[in-house]
Amino acid sequence: MxxxxxxxxxxxxxxxxxxxxxxxxxxxxxxxxxxxxxxxxxxxxxxxxxxxxxxxxxxAATAHEPAFESKRALALDEKRAIAREALASVQPGSSVALSAGTTTQLLAEAIAARADLRPLTVVTNSLPAADTLFRAGHGIEVVLTGGSRTPSDALVGPLAVTALENLRVDVLFLGAHGLDADGLTTPNLLEAETNRALARAASRVVVVADSSKWGTVGLSRILPLAEVDVLVTDDALEPEARTALADAGTSLHLVPTHPLQDGAT
Incomplete structure (x- = not known):
């Protein structure tokens, strides 16, 4: 060819x-x-x-939403390292929320493997995360929002937003399609609305996203950086991104990743 x-x-x-x-x-x-x-x-x-x-x-596309499986293996080492770092913010007896996404799914798998974190209540609009946590057995109460399903296996829309209006959680772990100095974005309008509802329900918002997301802009804005308490990402994050986060007052947790070989993508 x-x-x-x-x-x-x-x-x-x-x-x-x-x-x-x-x-x-x-x-x-x-x-x-x-x-x-x-x-x-x-x-x-x-x-x-x-x-x-x-x-x-x-x-180029700001309105296209990749399927969950097509994103799952991208930056996998970075996502795993980010999930391990985020796990330190999960305490037994607390309530946490997980948005949909491949990095939050890895965090759900990490939570499911840790019996010492139970009892735990997890609110999520992610079908894969809910299934993973439900299968973990006794000690994890899973609250699934309901709603319409997206290509990224998220439940979104009015039913999800209504379910979240009367809930309060200690911390939200929020994935993102894109990040830049203006905040978090996603291609899906309904997912943006649902993620904002997740953030309103949380006392603390922790964004988990690998550094390749910086500079990607989706159609719909989720949150400005100033409303993000912590960003957990890998240490390949660009200097200008670090400056933008500092200016917004967002705490930055950088995790080391394996050195990439020349020419690796």
């Missing part, structure tokens, strides 16, 4: 799904991991997509 043909296939996959993994492209295109990474780098240089660790995301 010629380079142009590969590039066209990669662009089509990113446009259709919003995100794509290097491993999936290797299998689909029948070329080496190195070739796919080089193709992604060339397309990123043209501005048609954006490299992230493990794959690529759409650089």
């Amino acid at each position: 010629l380079a142009k043909q590969r590039h066209d296939r990669i662009r089509a996959r990113v446009r259709a799904q919003g995100a794509v993994r290097v491993s999936d492209l290797v299998a689909e295109l029948g070329v080496s991991d190195m070739t796919v990474r080089r193709d992604i780098s060339e397309l990123a240089a043209k501005g048609v997509l954006r490299k992230v660790h493990g794959g690529a995301v759409d650089a």
Whole structure:
């Protein structure tokens, strides 16, 4: 397959799904991991997509919402490190909320594996997180909001917002599609509304998002940075992002990640 043909296939996959993994492209295109990474780098240089660790995301679309599975393996090492750091904020006997997302799902898995954190009440609008925590057994009470299902397996809309209006939790762990100096964004209007309701129900808002999310802008704004108490992210976060967070009064928790090899995405 010629380079142009590969590039066209990669662009089509990113446009259709919003995100794509290097491993999936290797299998689909029948070329080496190195070739796919080089193709992604060339397309990123043209501005048609954006490299992230493990794959690529759409650089232009602000209203497209990638499916949960297409995002799951992107920046996986960073997400796992972020989830481990966030777990330190979970205390037995407390009530926490988890928004939908791949990083919050990893946090749900970490919570489920820790018997010493029980009893615990978890409020969530994430179907995968609710299932993970329910299967963990005795000691975790799971409160699922209800609502309409999105491609990212979130429950959103008026039913979810109404359910959250009468709830109060100690801390919310909030994922984000995009972050910049103006705050958090998502492609889904109803998910933005539901996430704002989650934030109103929480005494403390902790955002869990890997550094590749900085500079991505979705269609709908969730919260300004000033309403975020803590951002837990990886240490590849850009200096200008760190400055914006300090200016907003948001506490920054950086987690170290493995060194990336030259040319890695």
